[in-house]
Amino acid sequence: MRIVIDLQTCQSSSRFRGIGRNSLALATEMIPLLEAQGHEVTIFLHSGFPDETVAVRQALAGVGKQIKFAEFCVPTPCTAGNPENTWRQHAAELLREYALVSLEPDYVHMSQLMADGWGDDSIASIGELGVHIPTALTQHDLIPLVLQDIYLPPGDYRDYYLHKLAGLKRADLLLAVSNYSREEVIEQMGVNPDTVISISSAVGDGFRQLSSSRTYEQSLVTLQKFGLQPGYLLYVPGGFDARKNIECLFQAVNSLPVEIRKDHPLVIASKLYPGQRDGLVWQAQNAGLAEADVVLTDFVSDEELVDLYRLCHLYVFPSFHEGFGLPVLEAMVCGAPVIAADCTGVTEAVGMPEALFAPYSFESIASSMFKGITDDAFRQRLKSHAAVHPDTFSWKQSALTTVNAIEASHRRLVSQGWKKVLRHELPDCDELLNRLAASDCPVQPSEDDLQQFRSCYEANQALGKVMAP
Numbered sequence: 001m002r003i004v005i006d007l008q009t010c011q012s013s014s015r016f017r018g019i020g021r022n023s024l025a026l027a028t029e030m031i032p033l034l035e036a037q038g039h040e041v042t043i044f045l046h047s048g049f050p051d052e053t054v055a056v057r058q059a060l061a062g063v064g065k066q067i068k069f070a071e072f073c074v075p076t077p078c079t080a081g082n083p084e085n086t087w088r089q090h091a092a093e094l095l096r097e098y099a100l101v102s103l104e105p106d107y108v109h110m111s112q113l114m115a116d117g118w119g120d121d122s123i124a125s126i127g128e129l130g131v132h133i134p135t136a137l138t139q140h141d142l143i144p145l146v147l148q149d150i151y152l153p154p155g156d157y158r159d160y161y162l163h164k165l166a167g168l169k170r171a172d173l174l175l176a177v178s179n180y181s182r183e184e185v186i187e188q189m190g191v192n193p194d195t196v197i198s199i200s201s202a203v204g205d206g207f208r209q210l211s212s213s214r215t216y217e218q219s220l221v222t223l224q225k226f227g228l229q230p231g232y233l234l235y236v237p238g239g240f241d242a243r244k245n246i247e248c249l250f251q252a253v254n255s256l257p258v259e260i261r262k263d264h265p266l267v268i269a270s271k272l273y274p275g276q277r278d279g280l281v282w283q284a285q286n287a288g289l290a291e292a293d294v295v296l297t298d299f300v301s302d303e304e305l306v307d308l309y310r311l312c313h314l315y316v317f318p319s320f321h322e323g324f325g326l327p328v329l330e331a332m333v334c335g336a337p338v339i340a341a342d343c344t345g346v347t348e349a350v351g352m353p354e355a356l357f358a359p360y361s362f363e364s365i366a367s368s369m370f371k372g373i374t375d376d377a378f379r380q381r382l383k384s385h386a387a388v389h390p391d392t393f394s395w396k397q398s399a400l401t402t403v404n405a406i407e408a409s410h411r412r413l414v415s416q417g418w419k420k421v422l423r424h425e426l427p428d429c430d431e432l433l434n435r436l437a438a439s440d441c442p443v444q445p446s447e448d449d450l451q452q453f454r455s456c457y458e459a460n461q462a463l464g465k466v467m468a469p
Helices: 018-036 050-059 083-102 156-168 179-189 205-213 216-225 246-254 258-263 276-286 302-311 326-333 346-350 362-374 376-392 395-415 429-438 447-467
Strands: 002-006 040-046 068-072 107-110 135-139 173-176 196-198 233-235 266-268 294-296 314-317 338-341
Touching: 002 018, 018 040, 018 050, 018 135, 018 205, 018 326, 018 395, 040 050, 068 083, 068 447, 083 429, 083 447, 107 395, 135 179, 135 395, 156 179, 173 179, 173 395, 179 196, 179 346, 196 395, 205 302, 205 326, 216 302, 246 266, 246 276, 246 362, 258 362, 276 294, 302 326, 314 326, 314 362, 326 338, 326 346, 326 376, 338 346, 338 362, 338 376, 362 376, 429 447
Parallel strands: 002 040, 002 107, 040 068, 107 135, 135 173, 173 196, 233 266, 233 314, 266 294, 314 338
Antiparallel strands: none
16 A cells, blocks of 8 residues: 655644654654555655754654655645635645645545644645545544633634534544543544544653663753752643643642742743743742742753653643643653643553542642652652553554554455545646635635645646656
């Protein structure tokens, strides 16, 4: 088979979060397995992220023997969060799928459908072209759908997200990152349970190797950069939306005795976008915390992240909704004692009931933190658990489950009469433009938009010819 893996998650802002790490780690293990089975592998990337494209190519260098790379072209800007981009957004969906079909794949693996595109130019859709491209989609979570009161008020984002959900239901195979995530999508979307496979998650070999190679002296240098000493509490949220539970965590820290706060400040390690630092400082002060009680690092490199994990006194993960919760495993790999929320996919990542707290109760969080700081026997149990629990997860096993599921799904589709659409059967440029003109898009294209569309169409058309054997 010709397998195409869309790795835009390693180009978009998701590359700073667990989704990007997971996507690259899974692909790294899938590629050798697919090649060993005689399949051809093509990595599908967005040409609008040139620096990130280079990074992905470098990350996959040497992973497979005959990996191909294909870069599709779409009109930009097409960030969905700007209403002025509405026509370009729809045009980009058609052109991306056109580029996919021009590669004549037998199966496509998409690392995400929901997470990106609202705030950047990444594009992901299923079935907008009207051509059945067998597709496996990694299913991370349905957080906005489950927490609609927080994430989906009436408006443009709600419409955008529901449009994405319609695409999710067109996927032939959903690859859930946890058992919780599998049950969530079955319950919330009513999809056929036979088409949803739990592949779990893990910490990549690269992160493990980095953790084992860092010296204590190197870690101390990182701490000095942020004005820290060993003994701090650490949270790596991967973002600051409501489910990350920052406000409740601040309240919990404030309820700790003053002498404990002095010796164990809270460090939050995550990229900060414009305005976020001021907002977090205000939240901390509003909870009663002093400036010295909270340290905001902004973006940290993988090396710095490992160092922060290694030398923290306690890792706290209060997020109340996660598909899995990769930072929990990362912290454990680095030897950190971990306490975390007792709900959603986080419990699978933690794997230790004694380490869990109620995330909606700052008293529960504080009690667990106090125990982790003052009870040496409890802290040692956490560290002993951290030393063995991550080994129960494996990206090699996740990749094997994924490859087997894709092969089985492909056999089933062929038996049901599916046939590959060839590139010469695709609609021409004028037909695609006519489809867009017939839609109810409230924004009309400019002459520059139309020229961009034609140029991208030609580039994507040529892409298929270049990739032909």
